[in-house]
Amino acid sequence: MHAPTWHPALTRRLSTATFVSFFAIAVIEFAVPFVAVATLGANAMVVAVLGVCRFAPQVVFARAATAAVNRYDQRTVMLASEVLRVLAFVLSAVALLASPVVGFAVFALANISLGFGSVLTGVAVAVLVPLAFDDEELPRVYSRLGMAESLADGGGPFFAGLALAAFDVSGTFVVAAVLAAGACLLLRTMPRTHVTEPVEAGPVRDRSSLRHGLRVNFATRPLRVLTGWALAYNLGQCTIEAMLLIAILERTSIGAAGYGLIKTGAVLCAALGAYLATRLPMALAGGWGISLFGFGAIGSYVLLGIGLYAPGALGVGFIVAGFALDELCSGVVLVLIQTFRARAISNQDRAAATAGYRAANLTAVPVGFLLGGTLGLVLSPSLTILVVGVAMLGFGLVIWTPQVRSAATT
Known part of the structure; x- marks a missing residue:
């Protein structure tokens, strides 16, 4: 299909960035409902609303994510996604300093930011891998990304429980923000990769x-x-x-x-x-x-x-x-x-x-x-x-x- 454009060292960095990013997300996905219930006294409806805020943006903003991935290079899109997470985590860290109502509102906004960031990252990675790697390399790359995501999903909740006990609530969110910032640093080393312009007939907007x-x-x-x-x-x-x-x-x-x-x-x-x-x-x-x-x-x-x-x-x-x-x-x-x-x-x-x-x-x-x-x-x-x-x-x-x-x- 095409010659590979990425050095193996960059593949490892992409896998590491994936692990760090998903680990931070897993920490927050555990911490937000736990803190909402244990600290702020949220009822089942509030927890349900927080869940909707986490997943609904991935449907609502699907077209916007498609347009962004087609317009900008994939490194920029993934960096923007991580920056959204850093901002969401930092805001969550200070949310409890105000009232519980403010805390719930910030948690909801953080979940919306996580949802939008997730669809941006998911679409960008799906486009990036076939563009950046040779056809024969695809299974190996997807395997490494899959292992990174699974290990992060497994370790994140365990770490979150320890962090909440050791660093309190705000400290846990700060740790998650630092992890997301670390993923940003790793992604900055990635080459810029663009989707090629479509050559088939038909309006470009239909593809978004x-x-x-x-x-x-x-x-x-x-x-x-x-x-x-x-x-x-x-x-x-x-x-x-x-x-x-x-x-x-x-x-x-x-x-x-x-x-x-x-x-x-x-x-x-x-x-x-x-x-x-x-x-x-x-x-x-x-x-x-x-x-x-x-x-x-x-x-x-x-x-x-x-x-x-x-x-x-x-x-x-x-x-x-x-x-x-x-x-x-x-x-x-x-x-x-x-x-x-x-x-x-x-x-x-x-x-x-x-x-x-x-x-x-x-x-x-x-x-x-x-x-x-x-x-x-x-x-x-x-x-x-x-x-x-x-x-x-x-x-x-x-x-x-x-x-x-x-x-x-x-």
């Missing part, structure tokens, strides 16, 4: 619209299947997540410490999956791998439902296996799907396609939580998890389509 981005994700049979799989996975996952902890505490011997240990181990499985994605046998490095590990990820949730009804240690074993299988398979299949999408979508359409893909999947998140909450009132939480898990297993069969198995290897 959310409608165009969504259309690209359904342009071919393999893309339609993979986008549908992602939507089903996110919808089902969030439907189950809405009542999973309640069901586990009600029907198993797993306590808070055990649940935290299981979740931490699952995150490590995700990092392991991203690592193994570039070390698969050739037969599993393309479409067959996407089908196998995609089915494993979406089908793993049926194990959680079985574990809630199996007796004693056997039930706990099914639950642990479900968490581990989900994260391991997700870590692998994410690298494989990112590689396939990088090869299947043109440079000119990639920003809009990524924004549309993220917007669709993030819309499935609150829908899933609302659906789970509603089903939990009609059925028992454990029965809902089992039923949804079986339904996800059925959706997982779609990813075995021959078009995915063959197209993803080209």
Whole structure:
């Protein structure tokens, strides 16, 4: 396709910047609701509003992110995203010095800033990697970025808990701001990379619209299947997540410490999956791998439902296996799907396609939580998890389509 333009040392810096940035985000995502409840006395509605402020901007500003990524170089876009985070974290650090109302308002603004920054970074990285690296290097780069993100997601909450105890609330936000500033310094060493101008006929503005981005994700049979799989996975996952902890505490011997240990181990499985994605046998490095590990990820949730009804240690074993299988398979299949999408979508359409893909999947998140909450009132939480898990297993069969198995290897 094109010669690689980045030196390996810059690849390591990009991975390090990704880890530092996501680690700071993970710290804040843990700290904001915790502080809002424990210090400011927030009720469930306030926590829900903070959640909306975190994720809604990634849908609302999807088109703006597409336009920014297409207009400016990717280094500038990612730097702007990190600067937004630094500002949000610094403001959060001083928010509690005023009244609780001011604190809530600043936390909401910080979450909005995080959401906008997340969509900017996500779209910019999706565009940057295929432009900056040779085709054969794509799986390795996505693997390193996946490991960095998974490890940050796993370590951030643990560190946040320690930081809140050691540095108090304001100190924790200052630490997060320093981490985000460190990511800025790393990103400043990145070369400037621009999206090439489109040569096809048609108005340029159409390529920045959310409608165009969504259309690209359904342009071919393999893309339609993979986008549908992602939507089903996110919808089902969030439907189950809405009542999973309640069901586990009600029907198993797993306590808070055990649940935290299981979740931490699952995150490590995700990092392991991203690592193994570039070390698969050739037969599993393309479409067959996407089908196998995609089915494993979406089908793993049926194990959680079985574990809630199996007796004693056997039930706990099914639950642990479900968490581990989900994260391991997700870590692998994410690298494989990112590689396939990088090869299947043109440079000119990639920003809009990524924004549309993220917007669709993030819309499935609150829908899933609302659906789970509603089903939990009609059925028992454990029965809902089992039923949804079986339904996800059925959706997982779609990813075995021959078009995915063959197209993803080209």
